[in-house]
Amino acid sequence: MIIICEPQCIGFEHSPFNAALVTLVKYTFPDEKIIFLAETEHIQFVKDVIPSNLENIEFKTIKVPPRHLFDQIRFPLEFRLFKKVFDFAKEKKSEKIIFSSIRRPGIVLVKLFIRKYRNTDCIIVLHSIIEYINNAPYKLIEIPFWLRFCLSFANIIRLKYLILGPTIEKEFLKKLPALKKYTITIDHPYFFKPEQKIEPNTKMIRFGFFGVGSHRKGIDLFFQLADEIKARQTTYKAEFIMIGPLVDKQIYKSDSVLIPSPKNPLTSEDFESYAKKLIMP
Incomplete structure (x- = not known):
């Protein structure tokens, strides 16, 4: 069993990506049951896109914190959310959780809980959050959630960062070369239609x-x-x-x-x- 969790996006945001990700994981591991955890409206958008012939995929609603909270306010809310996700994985005897996106408090929490739940490996998909690696904190209270710090400290081989494309991975590892052994790369999942030959309009x-x-x-x-x-x-x-x-x-x-x-x-x-x-x- 593989659990895929969307811990931040609400409604339409990232739903085409998550639908493609769920489909990709199912195609890659056809014998595994997939459970997708997300906010209610987001689940519906994902369901609308996923191929109808895919079987053994379960959708379960979770309560996601509001999107634009400061990290310090978000942390205790995500603490409860991530604990429930890891408890759920333990209950279902799932050995893999894929977080399809993440915020900085979430990175800290995954590193905390993965040490407690020793039978669960994790993958974190890094999207545009990578843009902020070089952004330094302005206040002391922001240091624990400085992205460079969150990514660099307390890594463990059971936790991998998933980068969406080799070019992005190359730039990512220029900034954080020590994370090479914790990084995996795939092309951005997408539902492609059959190729069509079209003559361009030169005007x-x-x-x-x-x-x-x-x-x-x-x-x-x-x-x-x-x-x-x-x-x-x-x-x-x-x-x-x-x-x-x-x-x-x-x-x-x-x-x-x-x-x-x-x-x-x-x-x-x-x-x-x-x-x-x-x-x-």
Whole structure:
């Protein structure tokens, strides 16, 4: 049995990734039962994407702390959550927990509990949190949750960090070379459709931004690029499309970018349809 836990994301956020991750784990270990722990709405979004023919996958709701809490406030809430997850793994005799995302308090807690629950190995998937490795704490109270510190101390061979792509792993290990033996890498899981041959439109250049639009993920730079290119006189036509909901709505100050669904997540069918438009004539 393998437990996959999403300890922070609520609703749509990361649901396409988690659906692909659950599917990948199931394909890799077809004889293992998979239990996915997550917030209620998030589970439904994941269920909507996972192939219907997959069997022996169970979904169980957990209470996830609010998304944007300070680490010091989040820590006691996540302490209770992570203890329940490890207790659940022990009860089910699961030898593997995969945390499909993580916050800094969660890294500390996994390292704490993995030493108590000696029959359980863990994998932590590191997403954009890696961006903050070089960010130093401003206050003494922030030091215990300094990301470089959280990742570097008290590692154990039963805990692995999963990096989504060899290029990201290379940059990660430049910053923290001592973590090489604790790091594994896979390509970013995604549901790919059969390849289609499409003749490009040479008079059109389209730029696409996939996923949740937030300042942290650089959506402001995408808007800036759109405004700059639209302001120039060129022989070709340029279009900018953001495929996904816009979280930081204050960034959207121009009509240079087409956003089909700025408030709500797209269905997988709509997502695929708009993605095709990026390359269609």
